Amino acid sequence: MNEHCKVSHHFERSSEGVSFDSKGNMYAGLNNGTVIKIDKYRKQTTFANIENGRILGMEVDSEDRLVVCDSKNNILFSVSEGNEPLVLVNTTFKGLDTPLKFVNDLTISQKTGIIYFTDSSMTMPPSPTPLEVRVNVLREFLLSKNTGRVFAYNPKTKETSLISSGYHFSNGIVLDPINEDYLLVAESMRFKITKIQLRKPTQGGEVSTFMENLPGAPDGMAISNNGKYLYVSIHEPRTQLNDFVCNNYYLKTLVGRLRNDVLAGIFSKKHAGLILKIEVESARVVSVVQDSSDKAQSIGSIRLDKTGEKLFLGSV
Numbered sequence: 001m002n003e004h005c006k007v008s009h010h011f012e013r014s015s016e017g018v019s020f021d022s023k024g025n026m027y028a029g030l031n032n033g034t035v036i037k038i039d040k041y042r043k044q045t046t047f048a049n050i051e052n053g054r055i056l057g058m059e060v061d062s063e064d065r066l067v068v069c070d071s072k073n074n075i076l077f078s079v080s081e082g083n084e085p086l087v088l089v090n091t092t093f094k095g096l097d098t099p100l101k102f103v104n105d106l107t108i109s110q111k112t113g114i115i116y117f118t119d120s121s122m123t124m125p126p127s128p129t130p131l132e133v134r135v136n137v138l139r140e141f142l143l144s145k146n147t148g149r150v151f152a153y154n155p156k157t158k159e160t161s162l163i164s165s166g167y168h169f170s171n172g173i174v175l176d177p178i179n180e181d182y183l184l185v186a187e188s189m190r191f192k193i194t195k196i197q198l199r200k201p202t203q204g205g206e207v208s209t210f211m212e213n214l215p216g217a218p219d220g221m222a223i224s225n226n227g228k229y230l231y232v233s234i235h236e237p238r239t240q241l242n243d244f245v246c247n248n249y250y251l252k253t254l255v256g257r258l259r260n261d262v263l264a265g266i267f268s269k270k271h272a273g274l275i276l277k278i279e280v281e282s283a284r285v286v287s288v289v290q291d292s293s294d295k296a297q298s299i300g301s302i303r304l305d306k307t308g309e310k311l312f313l314g315s316v
Contacts (some may be wrong), residue, residue, distance in 0.1 A: 015221075016300035016314040019066065022304065026161065027066055028314065029055025035068065035079070036166060040217060044282050048079040056132075057105030057117070057172075057220075057301060066114055068105060072127070074100040074155060076117055087117070089153050093160050100121045105220065105301070107175045107183070108158040115150060115153040115182055116163065118170040122147035135260045139191050140169055141217075142246065142256040150185060152202040162197050163204035172221035172302075174230065184230065185208055186218035191238060193218060193230075211283045214238075216274065220302035233299040234274040273299045273313060 017029030026038045033053025036044050047066070048234035059234045066209055067088070076089035091099045101124045106117040121140055125191035127133040148167030153160045168189035176182045183196040192212040219235035245252050255263065277287040302312035 002103055003047055016151060017055050017068065017169040017316045018301050018303050018312050019058045020066045020305050020312075021061050021239075021305070022065070022306065023064075026305075026312070027058060027060070029058050029068060031055065033072070035066065047081075048085050049079045050077065050085060052058070056103070059106055059108050059303075061108050061113060061115075068107060069103045069106055069117060071103050071133075074103045076103060076106070076115065086250055088155070089117075089151070089160050096160070096162075104170070105172045107173050109175060109176070109180055109201065111180055112201050113155050116173055116175060117153065118149065118167075118173050118185060119149045120169045120171060122146060122149070126131065129261060131264055135264050137169070137257050139265055141242075142252040144168060144189060144246070144252075148187070150183065151198065151205070151295065154202055159202075161202040163198075163202070164207055167194065171219055172232070173309075174221045176229045177225055178224060184223070186221055186223065186232065188217040188219060188235070191217060192216075193221075193232065199293070206220055211229075211278065214276070219300050220314070222304045223280070223304045224304065225308045229286075230278040230280050232276040233302040233303070233313065234276065235300060236272060275302065275311070275313075 003179040009057035019027050021303055024040050026186060027047060028036045031054050033050035033055060034046060035048040037047035050070055052072060053070045056237045057069040057244050059067055063077045067078045068260045069076060074091045075087050077085045077087045100119045101122055102120040103119045104118045106115055108115050115266040123145055124136055125135050146168045148170030149165040150163040151160055152163050152171055168187045170185050171188045172186040174184050179270040181198050185196060187194055193210045196206050198237045199205040216237035218232050220233045222231045245255055275289045276285050279286050299315055303312050305312060
């Protein structure tokens with residue numbers, strides 16, 4: 001990966017979300033609620049700012065509106081050039097029993113405009129600082145909670161529907177680009193990718209395992225325009241330590257009760273970037289790319305540019 005991976009843009013704050021519009025402009029979301037726009041001349045401008053926000057997944061729709069996940073305010077919003085951000089989905093909405101707690105990633109149908117997004121956990125406490133985010137995610141991991149959900153927002157009816165639930169930290173999400181009849185969702189805490197068949201655009205169907213026993217926690221995902229290949233970022237590799245801890249109920253319960261700074265210290269090491277290229281038809285890994293330098297560490301979001309030829313990675 002060293003000869004192919006280069007730092008496209010560097011920000012003082014963590015930048016996870018990344019996306020592109022039809023003109024080739026790139027957008028990057030920061031952990032302070034700011035969205036940066038980078039044009040083809042590499043000029044950076046502030047495109048949007050959400051007070052007290054934390055930007056994660058983002059994607060540009062067919063009308064060049066940027067749709068963004070804010071995991072701190074737990075909202076889904078859109079923003080277009082020259083306009084203020086518009087909240088599409090709030091923390092609570094009609095028919096929702098438990099408020100959104102960690103809005104994470106999204107994918108958009110190019111045929112219907114429907115936005116599919118993940119809410120990673122129903123039990124995540126508020127996480128004002130990056131340290132608290134890290135620690136709370138670790139506790140979710142240790143306690144193996146399966147409260148992640150997948151939703152669909154219809155921009156025409158302005159209604160949000162629950163597609164499926166019961167996931168161990170539902171994270172990255174992609175929609176089949178050809179027939180748009182299934183979703184793939186990364187379950188970070190189970191080292192697996194789950195397939196959700198869609199009966200209708202806003203109705204989930206059969207749920208099955210697409211791929212399991214991955215070499216680490218899957219985070220962001222991108223799928224090629226022809227639907228043949230899936231690219232998966234591994235945010236944190238599996239180690240003998242975390243496997244040992246997580247397979248021992250009493251030990252992981254004890255570790256989960258440690259002070260924030262102690263817990264973060266045990267599991268806080270950043271790891272070299274790792275990307276899996278998976279053939280969708282066979283669910284088989286066809287190549288693995290790992291960066292042994294410090295250029296790509298702890299990769300979160302992963303997106304293909306509009307040409308489908310380059311992968312852009314957001315490092316947490």
